[in-house]
Amino acid sequence: MMLETYNLTKQFNGKGGFKDVSLSVREGEVFSFLGKNGAGKSTFIRTLLGILYPTSGMGLMLGKPIGDVETRKKIGYLPELFQYHTWLTGYELLYNHGLLYKMKKNEIKARIDEVLKIVGLEGHEHKKIKQYSKGMKQRIGLGSAILSDPLLLFLDEPTSALDPLGRKQVRDIIFKLKNEGKTIFLNTHLLSEVELVSDRVAILDKGEMKKIGTMKELLHSPLMLSVGNCSEKIINELKKIDPLLERVGNDIKMSVERDNDLPKIADSVVKNDGLLYMMKRKENVLEELFINTVGEEDVR
Amino acid sequence: MRCIIRLTLLEMLKKKILYLTLALTAIFLIFYGIAMNYGYDSLRDAEPLMRIAVSGQFLSMGIYALGFIVSFLSIFASVGSISSEIEQGNYDAILSKPISRYEVVVGRYIGILLVLIPYATFFYLSIIGLNLYFGDGVVANIVTVNILKSLSVLYLLPTLLTSVGLLLSTYLSTMGAGVTLVILYFCGMVGGILEQIGHFITGEAKVVLTSIGITTSLVIPSDIVYRKASSILYTTSSGMNFSADNMLGASIQPSGLMLFYIGFYIIIMVVLSIRKFQIRDL
Incomplete structure (x- = not known):
């Protein structure tokens, strides 16, 4: 395991923070931590990195207790509001971050060239950071996070300051x-990002972990069909795949776990003289799950 | 730690603080030099006692200004050394790297002193140089060894005030630390002046003023450093002391034991700073 926490708690005078969070992050996976603003996501990462001290519980990062200084050589971190000396x-x-990582000078120089290419800041490296746009600051922060070629990377709202193109670039990164086998712990409230990149998801609400699992475990994304000439025969065929399907007029909602079943479904409709106008998985299911978990009123 | 020292030095250079300070110091030295030129010229035909008294005032004035400026530079450089970084959220990026918290505190401390000590040396030697150059034949015999001894003692001033600023910076906001240290510094200074005044009076008032002076010196011994450095400087090779008998003078010499106290005080301040920074949430 790259990261394990056991009832980890951080509270400020008995309030805020997070309570009894137990989770584990496996090697090579993208683990997303979802929650509203103020849910305790950033506090959780900052506690793992030793910037805050836990109130109770324990955690292991790369097999060492959280806060271990040497372990941080293999850790990358992009803070939510990346702030650094803007006069550099x-x-x-x-x-300087390379020096903080205790990398050798020639190693740092070679790695900087690579990192600048990855984050798309080639040609801007000699500008002062105070001249950077928000998006550029976010990218240089990301560059700093991946500088040491870390095994475990913490990204706290990595796309919050980026435009759609910038978001895509970060997703690609x-x-x-x-693909290089790095483990990524992603804090975000952008659900679309999570759906695209995550292997597993946890939802944190008011400091408490409400749900954790793979995307598949958490999201039973239903299949939506719109069928013309929708006969009982077609329905009976489809019930063989999902006996509990729902039908309203020509619209059918089914639970289909395996994508391998999709051609079979289309075939059942067409062979029984149905007209298949539309077949797609319902969108925004993570959003639904999220709202149901944290409460719609709270989200508003 | 070397990276933190490097960043502290870079900060001074990049923010142009150092250049501005050096430029203003040069302007001060030019005015001071002009004043010394005319001042010493007017003393050449004066009575020997008058020459000694006034030249002592000239030197005291320069050393006093030096002490004051170095003190304020130490205060301003140190009170934000930790707190401003916390306020700006810079430690998220720094402390997520393989660096211990004590390295941050000690690195900041050394980095500031690496700027302040050469600056104090330059300023001090300029003051002495201007007095010796323009006051040739007027200034009482100043011994080279005493210049060096006095300078060594003077190094305690930025070392001391930076250590206190560092400690306050780990507890308070930059503003809070700045206000607290300025007030402490003035308490020390006023205490020192009261102690000097106590030297000229008698009775209960003498006891009270001297006690206040001693108490403030224990709380913040910055004034002691200045007076000890002055006192050493004004001691001639024959052992006579020509310290000016005024508020800026050093009629009462701080004991050598007090220097040990200051050394111990500085160590305690740095250790407490490390301890506080180690245990606090950032």
């Missing part, structure tokens, strides 16, 4: 890192 240039920032 992007290059100087990365160079996440996929690339995942």
Whole structure:
């Protein structure tokens, strides 16, 4: 396991923070931590990294107790509001972060060139950070997080300051890192991001963990069909796949776990003289799950 | 730790604080030099006692200004050393790296002193140099060894005030730490002046003023450093002391034991700073 926590709790004078969070993150997976603003997501990461001290419970990161200084050599972290000395240039920032990682000077220089390419800041490295846009600051922060080629990467709202193109670039970076076998712990409230990149998800609400599981376990994304000439014969065929399907007029809602069943469903409709106008999985299911979990009123 | 020292030095250079300070110091030294030129010229035909008294005032004035400026630089450089970084959220990026918290505190402390001590040396030697140059034949015999001894003692001033600023910076906001240290510094200064005044009076008032001076010196011994450094400087090779008998002078010499107290005080301040930074949430 890359990360394990057991009843980890951090509270401020008995309030806020998070309570009794137990979870584990496996090697090579993208683990997303979902929650509203103020749910305790950032506090959780900051506690894992030793910036805050836990009130109770324990945690292991790469097999060592959380807060272990040497372990941080293999950890990357992009804080939610990436702040760093704005009087430095992007290059100087990365160079100094390399020194903080105790990397060798020539190793840092070589790695900076790679990182600048990855985060798309080539040509901007000699500008002062105070001249950077929000998105550029976020990218240089991401660059700093991946500088040491970490095994475990914590990204706290990595796309919050980015435009759609910037978000896509960050997603691509996440996929690339995942393909390289890195483990990523992603804090976000952007559900669309989570659906695209995550292997497992946990939902935190008011400091308490409400749900945890793989995307598949948590999301039973129903299949929606719109069928013309929808006969009883078609319905009976489809019930062989989902006996509990719901039908309203020409619209059918089914629970289908395996994508392998989809051609069979289309075949059943067409062979029985049905007209298949539409067949797709229902969108925004994570949003539904999230709202149901944390409460609609709270979300508003 | 070297990276934190490096970042502290870079901060001073990049924010142009150092250049501004050096430029203003140069302006001060030019005005001071002009004043010394005319001042010493007017003393050449004066009575020997008058020459000694006034040249002592000239030197005291320069050393006093030096002490004051170095003190304020130490205060301003140190009170935000930890707190401003916390306020700006910089430690999230720094402490997620393989660096211990004590390295941050000690690195900041050393980084600030690496700027302040050369600055104090330059300023001090400039003051002495201007007095010796323009006051050739007027200034009483100043012994080279005493110049070096006095300078060594003077190094305690930024070392001391930076250590207190560092400690306050781990507990309070930059503003809070700044206000507290400025008030403490002035308490120490006023206490020192009261102690000097106590030297000229008698009776119960002498006891009270001297006691206040001693108490404030224990709480914040910055004034002691200045007076000890002055006192050493004004001691001639024959052992006579020409310290000016005024508020800026050092008629009462702080004991050598007090220097040990200051050394111990500084160590305690740094240790407490490390301890506080180690245990606090950031």
